[in-house]
Amino acid sequence: MTLDKRLGQRFLPYGANYLDWPDMHELRDAISQRVLFRYQTEAESVTSRLERFAAERLGTSHALAVHNCTEALRLALISTRPRLGDLVHIPAVTFVAVAGAVLSSGLIPVLVDVDESLSLDTSLLPSGTQRVIIAHMEGTVASIPDDVPYVIEDAAQALGATFPDGTHAGTYGYAGAFSFHHNKVLTSGEGGLLTTNDPAVWATMRCYHDHGSARVPGQYPTWNQDAYYGENLVTSEEVAAIQLQQFRHLDHVLTGLERHYAILLEEPLVRSDVAVLPRAAGDVKTSVRLRWESRELRDAAVAALTDRGIANWTLNKYLLPDHPVTAGRRSLYADGFPWNLAPDQPLVLSTDGFARTRDLLDRTLCVPLSPELSEHDQIQAAKTLRKMLESV
Missing domain, CATH: 3.40.640.10 (Type I PLP-dependent aspartate aminotransferase-like (Major domain))
Structure with missing residues (x-):
């Protein structure tokens, strides 16, 4: 390869x-x-x-x-x-x-x-x-x-x-x-x-x-x-x-992810409309998460990376208030079980109807890290990613 x-x-x-x-x-x-x-x-x-x-x-x-x-x-x-x-x-x-x-x-x-x-x-x-x-x-x-x-x-x-x-x-x-x-x-x-x-x-x-x-x-x-x-x-x-x-x-995977993440942080983006979301020391660095100023910019980045063949994903699919399973309340049971047992009260806890969360998801892009790559190849991958993102 x-x-x-x-x-x-x-x-x-x-x-x-x-x-x-x-x-x-x-x-x-x-x-x-x-x-x-x-x-x-x-x-x-x-x-x-x-x-x-x-x-x-x-x-x-x-x-x-x-x-x-x-x-x-x-x-x-x-x-x-x-x-x-x-x-x-x-x-x-x-x-x-x-x-x-x-x-x-x-x-x-x-x-x-x-x-x-x-x-x-x-x-x-x-x-x-x-x-x-x-x-x-x-x-x-x-x-x-x-x-x-x-x-x-x-x-x-x-x-x-x-x-x-x-x-x-x-x-x-x-x-x-x-x-x-x-x-x-x-x-x-x-x-x-x-x-x-x-x-x-x-x-x-x-x-x-x-x-x-x-x-x-x-x-x-x-x-x-x-x-x-x-x-x-x-x-x-x-x-x-x-x-x-x-x-x-497991330790090999975790060490490789940590190293790739650290290398990516050493390759800062030369633009002010996107930021790398911080991760805590104990997090598993499965991806680098980018937060753009607008959904339009995020979508442009998705298109550019996908066209180049660089793996990436967004998180909108994880918003359960919009998911058919929870929003539709459908069931294979004739009586609608267990939704028929739901109390007569809102089953959501949000101060703004998830508006802020939707905005965060709309502007977030994830790029997976590669623990199996050598340090040299991880450096090259970081340079390639930075170049692609700066061209968006």
């Missing part, structure tokens, strides 16, 4: 560049043993090894592997033992899966406006709020609200991010959800991880994710007399094996 090609459209994002067949020791072992179900063998499964490794790496007491991050969010919500129709406060700017996880759990999302960092504005939460999902979008560590018993962190886009005190994003609140989707920091195509520091909560999550069973590895599942129903959210050995291989490269 030529340097010009590598500086243009990125073929693979982040951890996908570190997928390497000779490095897939766990996957080779699972296939050679012909056991791809984590509870089939009495020996420690690859999935259990992944959970132990991830918990140690993230500094949390317990980790549970599931099919995807949406399931992790649902499982976290259900483990709080809610009542149907209970409210869950979520960011107005996030992927629609967050709202979907709330609704598919029989709960009602309340859209909360965001602050300048595009994270949920915790100052808008009313007294007595019980459940909040905080999204660490674009690797940015969001603020955690005080006095909320069930804070669930959506760290799908922030694996490896840390709070100022060194605590990992996704391990601060009641529970944390991570994603291994193709476009995330690490990938297995799909996949999810759920974390908690409460052993009783973990036990509830573990039972529910396997039909409510009291599972003993190597044996048919059993159910205690007080068992409740559950679902099948158990991940497979081959997916866990790929995730374990990816975790071994």
Whole structure:
């Protein structure tokens, strides 16, 4: 692949560049043993090894592997033992899966406006709020609200991010959800991880994710007399094996992103109508975020970068007040469940009807960083990006 090609459209994002067949020791072992179900063998499964490794790496007491991050969010919500129709406060700017996880759990999302960092504005939460999902979008560590018993962190886009005190994003609140989707920091195509520091909560999550069973590895599942129903959210050995291989490269990915971001900051833009949005030290630098003076300039930059083959994206698609899933309140249930349980009150918290947020999104452009490039190539990529942006 030529340097010009590598500086243009990125073929693979982040951890996908570190997928390497000779490095897939766990996957080779699972296939050679012909056991791809984590509870089939009495020996420690690859999935259990992944959970132990991830918990140690993230500094949390317990980790549970599931099919995807949406399931992790649902499982976290259900483990709080809610009542149907209970409210869950979520960011107005996030992927629609967050709202979907709330609704598919029989709960009602309340859209909360965001602050300048595009994270949920915790100052808008009313007294007595019980459940909040905080999204660490674009690797940015969001603020955690005080006095909320069930804070669930959506760290799908922030694996490896840390709070100022060194605590990992996704391990601060009641529970944390991570994603291994193709476009995330690490990938297995799909996949999810759920974390908690409460052993009783973990036990509830573990039972529910396997039909409510009291599972003993190597044996048919059993159910205690007080068992409740559950679902099948158990991940497979081959997916866990790929995730374990990816975790071994997490530090390489994070270091490469940090270096590329620092290099970009050394190449300042010689124009006053665009600014690089600052990132905190603990953020995962998945992209450089640019804030333009107008949407017209932002759109011109999108066109220029796209024409040149340089990967970029905007964030307007994340505005949930405008998304059909939340705005339309449609349901496959004949009675409109769970929207039919929604209280007769506004389900949004915003001081201006999201006008400021729409303006921020309209002027924001993201350009992904490339941890897999050498320092020399990252320098060349920074020069190319600066030249393109200054020509807009």
